[in-house]
Amino acid sequence: MGFSPDGRTLAAAGESGTVRLWDVPTETVITTLVGYRYPVGSVAFSPDGRTLASAGRDSTVRLWDVATSRTIAILTGTTDPVVSVAFGSDGHSLSAALSSSSARLWSYTPLGEADVKVCKSVSRDLTSAERAMYLPARSSVSVCPG
Structure with a gap:
């Protein structure tokens, strides 16, 4: 609490x-x-x-x-x-x-504006490999949660 x-x-x-x-x-x-x-x-x-x-x-x-x-x-x-x-x-x-x-x-x-646009564009979360490549600071964080 x-x-x-x-x-x-x-x-x-x-x-x-x-x-x-x-x-x-x-x-x-x-x-x-x-x-x-x-x-x-x-x-x-x-x-x-x-x-x-x-x-x-x-x-x-x-x-x-x-x-x-x-x-x-x-x-x-x-x-x-x-x-x-x-x-x-x-x-x-x-x-x-x-x-x-x-x-x-x-x-x-x-999440920033660019992340939101990417999520809407791909209609799915990024894979671990994609996060590591494009968002290394957040490679263990789900970028496009449901």
């Missing part, structure tokens, strides 16, 4: 594989983020409050656009369930605690 930096939104991870965003002043659910088949262990807002990270027991970290409730990236690179996530103060580094008592660190750059 975690509050947005402005304190107006609360994100709550769920055993049902969902994350609920709550409007704190009105105590109402804004939206429910779906995409996991397994429980979500933890959530964290980026320092600017525009991105939410969620830790999945499916060994992934999902990044969500808070304004649109869409998945903007799925971070992979571990086979261990992810139990906790935290953004660095720069908003572009993300750490994850794994069930194996180890940690994983990602450097993340949000």
Whole structure:
């Protein structure tokens, strides 16, 4: 569970594989983020409050656009369930605690306009080889999430 930096939104991870965003002043659910088949262990807002990270027991970290409730990236690179996530103060580094008592660190750059155009043009995600060739800084990050 975690509050947005402005304190107006609360994100709550769920055993049902969902994350609920709550409007704190009105105590109402804004939206429910779906995409996991397994429980979500933890959530964290980026320092600017525009991105939410969620830790999945499916060994992934999902990044969500808070304004649109869409998945903007799925971070992979571990086979261990992810139990906790935290953004660095720069908003572009993300750490994850794994069930194996180890940690994983990602450097993340949000989708840009060029990425969006590429995704629409090819109507699929880029392969690992394509990401490594054209977007080496994000070679382990899904570029065109569903």
